Amino acid sequence: MDLMGPDESWLLFKSVAFPSEELPSDLKTIGKQIAGKCHGLPLTIAVVAGLLKSKRAIADWENVAKDVKPFVTNDPNKQCSRVLGLSYNHLTSGLKTCLLHFGIFPEDSEIPTKKLMRSWMAEGFLKLENDLEREAEKCLQELVDRCLVLVCKTSLDGTKIRSCKVHDLIYDLCVREIQRENIFIMNDIVLKRYYSYSKCRYLSMQNMQPFKKSVTGAEIGYCRYGLYRALLTPIHRQLGDNDNNDILKRTRSIFSFHLQDSYYDILKSELIHFKLLKVLELRHIEIDNFPVQILSLIWLRFLSLLCLESLDIPPEICRLWNLQTFIVRGQNVVNAITITFPEEIWGLMQLRHLKLPRIYLPDCPSGSVDKGRHLDFSNLQTISYLSSRCCTKEVIMGIQNVKKLRIRRDATYSGPLNNLVHLHQLETLSLTYCLRPLLPSSAKAFPATLKKLKLERTFLRWSYLDIIAELPNLEVLKLIFLACRGEEWHPNVRGFARLKLLLIEDNDVKYWKATNDIFPVLERLVIKECRHLKEIPIEFAEIHTLQLIELNWCLSELGESATRIQKEQEDPWMFASPVHVSI
Incomplete structure (x- = not known):
């Protein structure tokens, strides 16, 4: 040191x-x-x-x-x-609990902040407020400000923490405090075999052992066949040998680590005994059908699965009326699997985050038989990826409060996405494989609240960006992997009035012309893997707000162009600090 x-x-x-x-x-x-x-x-x-x-x-x-x-x-x-x-x-009780949660994960591991904060929400670590996400961000930021949590990655515009970790000594502190069992208990559910019967397997709950790094790199040496980490509510008495059923009832979270698929069936058969479970993360197990045992976990708030094939969610999903976050990950990014929901999904009124490879969502029912009122996802904050054929007015009106929406094209739907205009809270929109016929023909068909837009594999003409330029509140624009096709980008309108970040990645543009009044407040220009572009318009030197030009895997001529812009800004008559160039 x-x-x-x-x-x-x-x-x-x-x-x-x-x-x-x-x-x-x-x-x-x-x-x-x-x-x-x-x-x-x-x-x-x-x-x-x-x-x-x-x-x-x-x-x-x-x-x-x-x-x-x-x-x-x-x-x-x-x-x-x-x-x-x-x-x-010196921490408040809520911040102590949030910090100790880092002890669940392997030492020195980089943790996605969305996963971390949604776990905090599900566990009830945060104050019961409408904006739980903002409260979670405040807690994380306070831990960062106190230098107890290290920031690993941020968003391109620097406004969001994407991943974080804790120092080894702070990790040791978390483990020590967890082992005192004052706030919660952490146990390991280890999957074992009877030594005399190789085919006989069982679950064993034992005291937590830290995920410490070893010389060989093996993180978990004492659980050969797989391990689940369980978080329990503490009680003020010693458990006896016959209290295993009580332990299962007190278990409120289960996380899987380095699991062999063959041992998943053991836990699946035992799930009905975890009566008060709030968090179930099975990210290391590939499944091919929805585990019906989960439907008995009525207190579940966070569910994460890994799936190989398309899934049909059973109507009984409505039993999970406390569910806040539902995540399904697929292995194939290009040919994404589809998760088809029944109409009963609209009964999950607490749902806040849906993250699935492709979601088929039926139209929102006009009313419920028992309550006689309109159903909707009034608490839903993020949804990805919604199938384009589900962007009907009925579905869009049912998710009106959504703030972040990702849409993936469905080959059976060819109409324009004009219903998006009804999403009056939408701030972030991502469109993948959504070709030109799907996109609105006017900026007025986009929500006026839109701040961030990502286009990926949309194969648009560069001229379509003249429509995007008119979005009144757009601050971040990301053009990813053939978002636009063609060799020339010549903006024909003044626009991008509030754009602060422009990312162009893996597109075929060769020639780019622009004037400084098109990007009047741009702060960051990031260009990646644009192997044909040789020059950034010299007019960018006149953008006084420009702070950074970042180039990755681009031609050397493009780097020279960025350096010329930097030198132009060094002129004392420019009245601006020179842009920083990162190559």
Whole structure:
């Protein structure tokens, strides 16, 4: 562990505690004392500074200065562990629970934030508010601000955290606190064989063992045939040998890790005993039909499956009335499998996220027999990928509150997607294989609220982007893998009034002409795998908001063009900071 000098220590402390404002003089004196007590340990400095990031009262800083002093030792690892414990103790109960959840995963693993936050929602870790997603983002951001969670990947526009992880020492802290069993219990459901009967298999619940990295790289050495990780509600008594049924009833989450398919049947047959299960993630098991045993888990909120073939979801899916997130992953991205839902799916009023390779959704029923009212997915936030033939007015009116929608073309549907205009909350839209006849012929047929648009394999003419340019609130445009065809892009209208990020990836464009008033507020231009494009319009040098040009797998001439734009912006008469070029 490399140690920092006093000046480096202070700069790191200040950058975390006061990243965007001037440090008051009274706090500066105490801050330097605190940074000095950290003995140059970067993790210790960052965590203590993160603890103070939201505190501006001098009394709070003085208290932390006193708290840090007893933890100073000559052993760097001990000091880090003690300071981490201090930071952990300053967390609210909700943030503690969210942080400990990282202990479920293998050490040093990069975790997709959507998966993490939806698990938090399903577990009930968050306050019961309408906007659970925003609450989850706030919790994650606070853990990041306290330097307890590390950001691995962000969205291209830098506004969203895509994946994250925790430092090894923080992972050890999570495991220790989980093993104390104050907040929840983590057990391992290990699949084994009777030693004398090779074909006889059974489930065994045992104390959790950390997913520690080994020299050989094997993460799970004690469960040869497969493992599920189970999260349980704690109770204040010791369990006896005959309390296995009680353990099953108290299990509220099951995650699969490195599982052999042949052992899936064992768990499937036992699912009916997990009466209070909220999270079921079977991402390592390939299934070819919907497991009917799941239909008895009425408290289930999060369900994730891996499927090889198209699935018909049974009408009894309506029993899972608490379901918030339903994910099915397929192996073939190009020829996506179809998940067909029955009409009863509209009864799942708590549903917030549907993520499947291709979704066939029947028309929304006009009313329910027992309640005499219109059914819809009023809480649904994201849906992907909806089959284009399901974009009827009845379906669209049933998902009016959706914020993120991905659509995949269905060969049996050729009409334009003009019903999208009714989605008054839609902010992000992705269209895959949606050819020109499917796309609206006017910008007015798109929702005015649209901020992000992704086109992939749509084979449009570049001239169609003149329609996209008129979208009033569009901030991000991604053109992926033959989104447009043709060698020339000559925009004919002034537009893209609010566009901040433009991504062009794997398209055949050779010649691009533009003026600076077409992208007046553009901040980031990213071009990937455009192997024929040689020049970015020099007019981009006049876009004063431009901060970054990023090129990947492009011609050297394109890099030279970006450098010319950078040099143009270095002219003092440009009144702008030169764009950063990354090649």
